Structures are given as structure tokens and as C-alpha cells.
Amino acid sequence: MIEVNGLTRTYGAHRAVDDVTFRAEPGRVTGFLGPNGAGKSTCMRMMVGLTPPTAGTATILERQYTALPNPGRHVGVLLDASAQHPGRTGREVLTLGARTMGLPKGRVDELLEVVGLTPVEAKRQVRNYSLGMRQRLGIAHALLGDPKVLILDEPANGLDPAGIRWMRSLLRGFADEGGTVLLSSHLLHEIEVIADDLVVIGRGRIVAQGAKQELLATAGTSVTSTDNQRLGEALAGQGVSVTAVGQKLRVDAEPIVVGKVALQHQIVLTELTSAGAAGLEDMFLQLTAGDAREGVAA
Numbered sequence: 001m002i003e004v005n006g007l008t009r010t011y012g013a014h015r016a017v018d019d020v021t022f023r024a025e026p027g028r029v030t031g032f033l034g035p036n037g038a039g040k041s042t043c044m045r046m047m048v049g050l051t052p053p054t055a056g057t058a059t060i061l062e063r064q065y066t067a068l069p070n071p072g073r074h075v076g077v078l079l080d081a082s083a084q085h086p087g088r089t090g091r092e093v094l095t096l097g098a099r100t101m102g103l104p105k106g107r108v109d110e111l112l113e114v115v116g117l118t119p120v121e122a123k124r125q126v127r128n129y130s131l132g133m134r135q136r137l138g139i140a141h142a143l144l145g146d147p148k149v150l151i152l153d154e155p156a157n158g159l160d161p162a163g164i165r166w167m168r169s170l171l172r173g174f175a176d177e178g179g180t181v182l183l184s185s186h187l188l189h190e191i192e193v194i195a196d197d198l199v200v201i202g203r204g205r206i207v208a209q210g211a212k213q214e215l216l217a218t219a220g221t222s223v224t225s226t227d228n229q230r231l232g233e234a235l236a237g238q239g240v241s242v243t244a245v246g247q248k249l250r251v252d253a254e255p256i257v258v259g260k261v262a263l264q265h266q267i268v269l270t271e272l273t274s275a276g277a278a279g280l281e282d283m284f285l286q287l288t289a290g291d292a293r294e295g296v297a298a
């Protein structure tokens with residue numbers, strides 16, 4: 001269990017993290033979502049004692065991280081996969097970790113196998129690792145002490161699709177055995193498959209949180225038609241809330257309501273679905289609007 005209460009961090013006049021409160025429960029994967037610069041990493045750094053909070057508290061297994069004896073045996077942390085000493089080999093990194101935590105040497109080989117780093121790769125210096133290999137090494141390091149809690153900052157960064165699938169099943173298995181997982185991402189679709197709960201942060205503040213299924217249920221309907229303008233007006237005329245999202249409309253009503261209104265007004269629908277994850281993504285973009293940096297669309 002991770003409990004964060006009123007966590008705040010200011011840098012000068014800038015509130016990087018502003019009164020953040022949430023819990024990550026055992027047996028569940030909690031996705032910590034937000035656009036670039038929202039405050040995810042700063043929050044996670046405060047949880048593990050690397051950045052002192054301006055106000056508020058964070059406890060892991062009911063204690064502050066810095067008060068945990070042999071913390072690696074309780075909490076696995078991966079904040080920056082590139083933070084390892086580049087001159088050490090992967091095996092050396094894990095061996096050092098195992099020694100610090102008082103673990104048998106055999107644990108290193110076990111973990112290398114778990115994360116799919118081959119013996120040849122384990123002998124290479126970290127400077128020659130790809131980002132995906134560094135993430136695997138970081139996950140191995142986080143799992144080394146057989147912790148009950150995992151705190152992972154953007155662990156999918158640099159992993160290929162097979163790697164992302166592997167990581168998902170690894171974290172699912174960890175949570176299914178009663179572990180607590182908190183993982184951050186700025187990409188919803190990356191963690192929507194695996195997360196049970198979501199905490200959405202924008203400009204340092206929590207903008208939404210709850211069980212993913214409940215958030216999905218509130219995501220409404222996604223619709224496209226040959227005349228979105230008229231359809232939007234017709235729906236609004238019936239008191240239904242409508243938001244334009246790109247080429248689509250997101251409607252706070254069941255698909256059947258949208259279909260009936262379209263029929264009444266003789267508007268041809270080209271797509272009509274429960275918004276589901278796409279709706280959640282729209283919601284995420286709206287909730288964090290103003291935080292996202294606009295760029296040239298891909």
C-alpha cells in the first residue's frame with residue numbers, strides 16, 4: 001500500500017506538485033497518468049525520499065520510505081533507467097544491489113532470466129545497452145529484493161511492443177500475488193490495459209482518480225457523422241452534453257440516444273461506439289488541457 005497525503009512541492013513560485021492525495025492499493029496496478037511536466041516524477045521522487053516535500057506526506061507500507069529498514073526488500077523503485085553507472089555491466093549492477101540488500105548471489109541469475117537479459121548481454125557495460133535493455137535491467141533491480149511494492153516511472157519507455165506486453169504480464173502477476181504497483185505514463189493506452197485504478201494529474205494537481213472501469217463507464221459515446229455540426233446542435237437541443245474531439249463528437253449519453261437523435265434529424269452516422277478507452281483518453285486530454293504541449297500532429 002502507498003498512501004500519499006497532501007503532497008506538495010514548490011520550486012520558487014512554481015507548484016510542481018500541488019496537494020496530491022491518493023492511495024495505491026495492494027493487489028492492484030495503479031496507473032499514474034499525466035502529460036509532460038505534470039508532476040509525476042516529482043511525486044514519485046518524494047515518495048522515495050529523493051526530493052523533500054514542501055508539505056504533505058507519503059508512506060509506503062505505513063512508513064516513510066527513508067524509515068524502511070533495507071528498503072529494497074520492501075519497495076522496488078525504477079525512476080530513471082539511464083541512471084546506472086555506464087561503466088558497470090548489467091550483472092555487476094545487479095550483484096551490487098544483491099549485496100547491498102543481503103541477498104544470495106543466485107538471485108542475480110534468477111532476475112536476469114525473469115527480465116530476459118541473456119548471459120552475453122549481462123556481461124556488457126550498461127553504456128552499450130539500448131533503452132529497452134536498460135529498462136529491463138532497471139525492472140530486474142527493482143524486483144531483486146522480492147518487494148511488496150513497485151514504483152516505476154515510465155517503465156514502458158523504450159520497450160518494443162513485445163517488451164511492453166511482457167512487462168504488462170509481469171506487473172499483472174506481481175499484483176495478482178498481492179503486490180502494490182504504481183506506474184506512471186504520459187500515454188493512456190500504454191497503461192489502460194494493465195491498470196486497475198487510475199490517478200490523473202495535470203499541472204501538479206489531481207484531476208481525476210478512481211477505478212478504471214468506473215472512469216470508463218463515465219466516458220460516454222463517441223460518434224462521427226456526415227454532419228457533426230448539425231448532430232451536435234441536435235443533441236445539445238435535447239440537453240445532452242457534446243464535446244468536439246478532433247473529427248469526432250464525445251457525447252455524455254448512451255449510443256442508443258445518439259442514434260435516435262440522428263435518425264430524427266436524418267443525419268447519417270459513420271461511426272458510433274461506447275467511448276470506452278478512447279473516451280477516457282479524450283477525457284484525459286480535456287482534463288489536462290493547457291498542460292499538454294501542442295506540437296505538430298504526427
Ligand SMILES: Nc1ncnc2c1ncn2[C@@H]1O[C@H](COP(=O)(O)OP(=O)(O)OP(=O)(O)O)[C@@H](O)[C@H]1O
Nearest residue numbers: 011016034035036037038039040041042043185186
Ligand atoms: N529540480 C527542479 N527545479 C525546478 N523545477 C523542477 C525541478 N524538478 C521538476 N521541476 C518542474 O516541476 C514540474 C513537474 O516535473 P516532473 O518531472 O515531475 O513532471 P512529469 O509529470 O514527470 O513529466 P514527464 O512526463 O515529462 O516526465 C515541471 O514543470 C518541472 O520543470
